[in-house]
Amino acid sequence: MFLATNAGPFELREVSLAADGLPSLRVLHISDVHFAPGQRNKAAFLRELAQTSPDLVVNTGDNLGHKRSINPLLDAIEPLLGFPGVFVNGSNDYFAPKLKNPARYLLGPSKQDSEPSTLDTERMTREFEGAGWQNLNNRSASIRLGDAEVSFAGLDDPHIGRDEPATLEKKSAQIGVVHAPYLKSLKALTTTGAELLFAGHTHGGQLCLPGGKALVTNCDLPTAQASGLSEYGGAKLHVSAGMGCSIYAPLRLFCPPSATLVSVN
Template structure:
């Protein structure tokens, strides 16, 4: 029998303490309401199987029913913790006790289920571009980001997201980095799935930091073998009649491979530009060079945040550009929350998404 590593044991202990803190208020309230120890026993039975198989913050075994049950339960507990004060105040104000606590519980359960089983939302946004050629009026650009193909995201799921984008009959489709979680085990799988992307003017990709958690050249070769154009500090001109669009991509910032100036070196004067940059912190550089639209990912919207308040998420720890659409002057940035996850397959208050950006003349 192999002995656990000290790092793994410490991580499991820390995770157990964290989920105990999250669950304890819920268990106490439910035990008080039901006058039984059943909530505590339930919490123990749900939590133990998942905690035992944890290896590190980013690695675990492929998810099973116990994984989704534990993560959904913990997510619901966290939401319920936040709703306890409003529920208590409602009771103090004269609301029926059962109604107040029951409504808090229903909201918590609904959000817990959505956190682990939620289907990617389709976000549609309009970006107005000064001097947009008439031929590009209404031009639709699809974006998929942060796929993180691996134990938590199999090839079949990626293929289902690809099918949703293909059904939209897009003009252009983009993939903005972090295609895998780590290692080489899922490189061919994600390349096969993303190779199914179809759009009138093609499919383009840029690299993310996770794509260098293995041999980055291997990923590039696999993607291009499946028909995607990988843009690493370079760009191409896409033509639609007499109208032209410059599509460029920047390489990874975390490994210092990024070069915005090189990516834009081939841009014809006066041609609108779409820049694929996995890291949204490159937006100020793009704006300084007059890039009309930058498409990014990387943040996952925090993976844990307050619904509808993009400033209140874990993404604020790494960037000011957390999620959604931003504008500075004539330059726009769209930060995609992505479809996969880093670490546990759970998203609370930061649902996965696919995006479609429509270009309109300013």
């Protein structure tokens, strides 16, 4: 049985895919860090990920997980900020978690609290942008990676209704990024022309059956696509199983926390 808490152990997964319109790229996909003070193993793993020397870091959100997590998070993620990167936010980048019945996770998509943000979202955004990472929350951007210009479109988190798909231009992007892979958001991203989509949020199911079979995705994505590579609407979809979980549901079953190195072409 594989049982992990927020303390790890952590895995670096590696997958490869072909995408006609994209140059060769090594993409480090991180997601759902849900950082809380004292998570030394997670911090060490995050820092070690810089040794993969990716061409691009894609961060699909839920970095924060505690009202005092901003400083240790920024410290742990600092080596990765030295690489080109893009990011979108997840609900846990806006709202600190609250104590809930952990079984609620298995009963359907979680509801988000509507209280004002208790997290330093602004500072996280400022530091990511200051390091050169492109903010893709309801935005498009392009980045020069080697000899190629790569274009992106992204959405803020649809799990809490912050997505604004009308802001996305049609046929404007090669890569689409969103935190929660709701089908409507994946569809909106494919209208930009994106042939590669990145998302997180599912925690790979978080509480899985032996073999890693997910029971829930915490959204309307089919459980068969809860983590790893699959396809949506003619695009390749990579859903990260994520590196953490809420401090109030600190258990992952048959689904170790992970980051993924995605080799394109």
